[in-house]
Structures are given as structure tokens and as C-alpha cells.
Amino acid sequence: MSTLAEWRDRLSYQPLSLGFIALATSAALVLANQMTRPKIVEAEERDLQTSLTEVLPAGYADNNLLKDTISLAGDDGKPLTIYRARKAGAVNGVVFRTSSRGYAGDVVVLIGIDAQGTMLGARVIKHQETPGLGDKIEVAKSKWIRAFEGKSLESPPAEKWAVKKDGGVFDQFAGATITPRAVVKAVKQGMTFYAAHREEILAANSN
Amino acid sequence: MNYRQIMKDGLWDQNVVFSQMLGMCPTMAVTTSGTNGLGMGLATMAVLICSNMIIAAIRDFVSPQVRIPVYIVLIATLVTIVDMSLNAWMHDLYRVLGLFIALIVVNCAVLGRAEAFASRNSVIASALDGLGMGLGFTIALTLIGLIRELIGAGTLFSQASLLLGPNFAFLETTVLPNYGGVLMMILPPAGFLVLGLLLAAKRLYERHAARTAETVSQPAATPAVGCH
Numbered sequence: 001m002s003t004l005a006e007w008r009d010r011l012s013y014q015p016l017s018l019g020f021i022a023l024a025t026s027a028a029l030v031l032a033n034q035m036t037r038p039k040i041v042e043a044e045e046r047d048l049q050t051s052l053t054e055v056l057p058a059g060y061a062d063n064n065l066l067k068d069t070i071s072l073a074g075d076d077g078k079p080l081t082i083y084r085a086r087k088a089g090a091v092n093g094v095v096f097r098t099s100s101r102g103y104a105g106d107v108v109v110l111i112g113i114d115a116q117g118t119m120l121g122a123r124v125i126k127h128q129e130t131p132g133l134g135d136k137i138e139v140a141k142s143k144w145i146r147a148f149e150g151k152s153l154e155s156p157p158a159e160k161w162a163v164k165k166d167g168g169v170f171d172q173f174a175g176a177t178i179t180p181r182a183v184v185k186a187v188k189q190g191m192t193f194y195a196a197h198r199e200e201i202l203a204a205n206s207n
Numbered sequence: 208m209n210y211r212q213i214m215k216d217g218l219w220d221q222n223v224v225f226s227q228m229l230g231m232c233p234t235m236a237v238t239t240s241g242t243n244g245l246g247m248g249l250a251t252m253a254v255l256i257c258s259n260m261i262i263a264a265i266r267d268f269v270s271p272q273v274r275i276p277v278y279i280v281l282i283a284t285l286v287t288i289v290d291m292s293l294n295a296w297m298h299d300l301y302r303v304l305g306l307f308i309a310l311i312v313v314n315c316a317v318l319g320r321a322e323a324f325a326s327r328n329s330v331i332a333s334a335l336d337g338l339g340m341g342l343g344f345t346i347a348l349t350l351i352g353l354i355r356e357l358i359g360a361g362t363l364f365s366q367a368s369l370l371l372g373p374n375f376a377f378l379e380t381t382v383l384p385n386y387g388g389v390l391m392m393i394l395p396p397a398g399f400l401v402l403g404l405l406l407a408a409k410r411l412y413e414r415h416a417a418r419t420a421e422t423v424s425q426p427a428a429t430p431a432v433g434c435h
Contacts, residue, residue, distance in 0.1 A: 008270040017270060021277050025284040032288045039295035047298075128306060133239065133393065135306070140369060174390045 047125065048110075052083060052095050054139075055112030055121035060093060061085030070204045075193060082201055085112075091202050093120055098190035102182035104128045107137070109186045111148075113194050115202060118152040122187055127179075134179035144171065144180070153191050161188040210335055217339020223316045224347035224402070225409050230316035234348060235398035237307060241364045244352030245345065247307045252341025254289060254311050255320060256334055258282050262325040263333035269326070278321045286312045303369045316344060347405075354401050357382060359392030 007013055052065050065083040074080035085093040092115050099108040105128040112120035122145055124137045136142035147170055153161075162168025163181050172180045194201065223229050233251070238244045261281055262269075269277050290308045293301040301308075311317065320340055325333040356362055361383030368376040391397055 004267060008268075013270055014273045017268065018273050018276060021280055025280050028284055029287060032291050036291040036295035040291070043295065043298040047302075130236070141366060174388070175394050 051110045051123050051125050054123050055095055055110055056085055056093060057120060060087070060120070062087055065095060070201065072197060072200065075189060080193075084201070091115060094194065094201055096190065097125070098186045098193070100182040100186035100189065102127060102129055103134055103176070103178045104130070107179065107182045107186060109183055109190070111187055111190045113191065116152075117191065117195055117198065119148045119150060119187070119191070121146070122148045122183075124183065129179045130176070133173065133176040136173050136176070137179055137183050142173075144173070145183070147171070148187055153195060158188075161191075210332070213332060213335050214339040217336065217341070217343040218346070219343070221340075222343040222347060223319075223340050224344060224351075225406060227316070227319065229319050230314045230344065233307075233310050233314055234351065234402065235395055236310065238348050238352040238355060238398055238401075239359070239393050240356040240362075240366070241349055241353040242367045242370050243307075244348035244350075245364075245367075246304050246370050247310070248341070248345025248348040250289070250304055250307050251311050251314055251317070251344055252338070254282070254286055255317055255341045255344075256337035257289075258285050258317055259320055259325040259333040259337035260330050261285070262321045263328060263330045266326050274322070274326065275318075278318055278326075282317050282321070283312050300370075316340065351398065351401050351405065354405075355392045355397055358389055359397070360388045361386030 049066060063084075063086040065085055068084045068086065070082050070084065071079045072082060080096055083095040084091050085095065093112055094115075095110060095112045097108055097110050099106045101107070106126070107124060107129065108126040109122055110125050111122045114120055123139055124145060127134070127137065129135055129137065136144055139145050156169045160167070160169045161184060163170050163172040163177060163184055165172050165177055166181070168184065170180060170184050217223075219226075221227060224231075224234055230251075233247050237247045258278075258281060262278060286308065289311075290305070293304065293308065320336060324336045328336070353363055356365065361381065363380045363382055364378040365381075367378040368374075371378075392401075
């Protein structure tokens with residue numbers, strides 16, 4: 001023990017022990033990442049599939065949305081995957097992700113739109129908003145997100161696509177305005193994107 | 208080491224929130240409901256027990272000069288691994304607790320126990336200390352959360368079934384139906400308010416208990432001498 005105590009006081013012991021700890025923890029992280037990565041990807045895919053069916057009314061599509069996708073350049077320049085819902089062969093709706101910056105990081109919303117451009121449903125699939133305040137955007141915690149169903153860019157008119165505090169038609173939450181504002185913005189962006197690329201989306205062959 | 212005293216320290220004498228006043232960030236931020244407080248408390252307890260055990264196990268090899276960075280790296284790694292494992296194997300729970308996990312890194316109570324206890328005690332004693340401190344933290348957060356939820360929204364343990372599973376749905380009670388709610392209680396200032404009142408209550412009780420002890424037993428009775 002005394003030799004260890006002597007060693008511990010040497011100058012070279014400090015960086016070496018720190019380096020060793022850093023190495024060991026990095027190795028542990030790499031290992032944990034390798035073990036959990038496939039499971040996490042799998043779980044997220046399952047989540048996506050559940051969400052895909054949730055933003056569409058029951059029985060709206062008779063195809064596998066995960067198999068009928070097209071990829072377009074989104075507003076941010078990154079490729080955006082669009083899932084198409086078909087009934088008896090014809091595309092009658094699309095589902096895709098849209099996001100906007102919330103109170104803490106991006107709020108990612110999955111939206112379903114019918115071929116004419118009316119909202120079928122929206123679900124927040126990823127966010128880091130404050131628990132207890134901003135997380136009412138989750139459907140499990142509040143019905144708020146259902147307010148988008150049936151809305152289109154004509155009704156309400158585009159300038160009313162905002163929270164009530166900003167003169168729009170959507171409720172904000174007590175104590176949290178930034179979060180619902182971000183969701184409304186994300187959904188509106190998605191609607192505008194669909195309106196701009198509608199022909200392209202409906203006509204393209206799936207890849 | 209007196210194991211009973213370790214538990215008592217964690218739950219009352221040295222309670223993380225009510226005595227040491229550590230971990231104020233999660234205490235204020237997530238105690239908007241009883242369920243949130245409980246979730247954060249349990250997640251912190253798990254990390255606290257693991258970090259205490261690891262740090263106690265390597266305490267002889269860590270030199271005092273570099274101990275703080277070593278502890279921080281270890282705790283951050285542990286929290287990340289817990290985060291990833293929950294995401295992979297308990298995905299449903301992760302969707303509920305996920306928001307809280309990353310907050311544990313900044314809970315100075317974890318670092319505080321590493322420094323004050325685990326770096327000087329055996330692995331078993333440290334595990335017990337993590338358990339006691341974690342339980343004390345959980346109880347404190349749940350209590351603050353329940354008070355804020357009751358006054359703020361008129362419910363108790365709302366959405367507990369999301370955290371604990373459908374079997375615990377019976378915990379969810381609406382105490383005051385058709386209650387408009389007091390927004391202030393859900394907002395951060397009420398966190399300070401409720402904590403302050405609870406602290407005052409604890410002090411009053413302790414003073415009262417000390418006075419009764421004085422009158423009942425003679426001064427020769429065991430004085431409470433401990434390391435602080």
C-alpha cells in the first residue's frame with residue numbers, strides 16, 4: 001500500500017491515471033454503443049411504424065408505407081423521406097417528418113396529409129422539451145396535437161397558422177409558448193412543403 | 208461503519224435535498240408532478256448506487272490531485288450507458304424517462320457523494336450510501352412534486368401508469384375535479400417556494416425534537432456526534 005501511495009504522489013502518475021480512466025471509459029462507451037445500436041435502431045423503426053399508422057385514420061391505407069417511399073430535397077437541403085399511403089393503388093395521402101427548433105433542441109413532428117392537402121394527423125416523435133410543461137405536445141399527455149386534424153392551408157388561412165398569443169388559432173400551454181409555437185411552425189412548414197411539391201410527390205415512382 | 212446510520216443519513220439527517228441542499232437543478236426543474244419527481248428520483252438512485260460502487264472500488268488508485276476529473280468522467284460515462292441501455296432494452300420506459308436521464312450528469316449530489324463518501328469507504332458501505340441517499344432524494348422529489356401537482360393541477364400521480372406500467376394506474380387520483388389549477392405552482396418559482404416551506408418544516412420539527420429530548424433525558428445521553 002505504501003508503494004502505491006508513493007506512486008500516487010508522483011507527477012507522472014497524474015496524467016497517466018487520467019489517461020487510463022479516459023481510455024477505459026471510452027472503451028466502455030464504444031462497447032455499450034455497439035451492443036445497443038442495433039436494438040435502438042430497431043426500436044426507433046418500430047416507433048416510426050406505430051407513428052405512421054397513428055397519423056392516418058384507421059383503414060386509410062392498404063399498402064405498407066415503409067415500402068412506398070420517395071426521397072426529395074427538404075427545405076433544409078437534406079433528403080426528406082416521404083411515405084405514401086395508397087388505397088386501391090392510388091396515392092391518397094403522404095406522411096413525412098418536419099421539424100422546428102423548440103425550447104431545447106429540435107421538435108420533430110410526423111405529419112399525415114391527404115392528397116388534397118388537408119391534415120390527417122400529426123404526432124411529435126422526438127423532442128427534449130421541459131417535462132411537465134412542454135411535453136404536453138405528446139399525444140399520451142394531452143389531446144392538444146389533435147387540433148391539427150382537418151386543418152389545411154386555406155382553413156385556417158396561412159397567417160392564422162400560429163398560437164393564439166401570436167394571433168393564430170392554436171392554443172398555447174400555460175407556461176409554455178415556445179414549444180407549441182415550434183410545433184405549429186413545423187406543421188405549417190410541412191404543409192407548405194407539400195403544397196409546393198404536390199405534383200412531384202404524387203407522380204414520382206417509389207424507390 | 209454503522210449501516211443503520213448510513214441509511215438514516217440518506218433519508219433524514221443528511222438528506223440530499225433537505226439537508227445538503229444539493230441537486231437543486233433537477234429538484235426545481237422536474238418536480239412539476241409526483242410522477243416526474245418519482246421518475247427522476249429512481250433514475251438518479253440507480254446512477255448513484257453504481258457510481259458510488261465504482262468509485263469506492265478504485266478509491267486507492269485515484270490520486271487526490273486528479274480525483275475530480277476522474278469522478279466526472281466516470282459519472283458521465285455511467286449516465287450515458289444507462290441512457291443507451293434504457294433506450295435499447297426498455298424502450299417504452301425510455302420514452303417516459305428519457306428526458307430526465309441526461310439531467311443526472313449535472314446533479315452535483317452524485318459527485319458530492321463520490322467525493323464525501325465513496326472515496327473513503329468500502330464498496331458495500333458506498334452502495335448502501337447510494338441507496339440511502341437515492342431513496343432520500345426520491346422521497347424529497349416525489350413529495351415536492353406531489354405538493355406542486357396537488358395545488359397546481361388538483362391531481363396526484365397523474366400519468367403514473369406511463370412510468371410504472373398499467374398496474375400502477377390506481378395511483379392516479381384526481382383530488383379536486385373541475386379545478387382550474389394554479390399555474391404558478393407548475394412554474395419554477397413554486398419549486399423554490401415549496402422547497403423553502405418544507406425546509407422550514409423540517410427545521411421546526413428538528414428543533415422541537417431536540418427540545419423534547421433535552422427535557423426527557425439528561426445531558427449524559429448519547430450526543431449526536433458525526434462526521435460532517
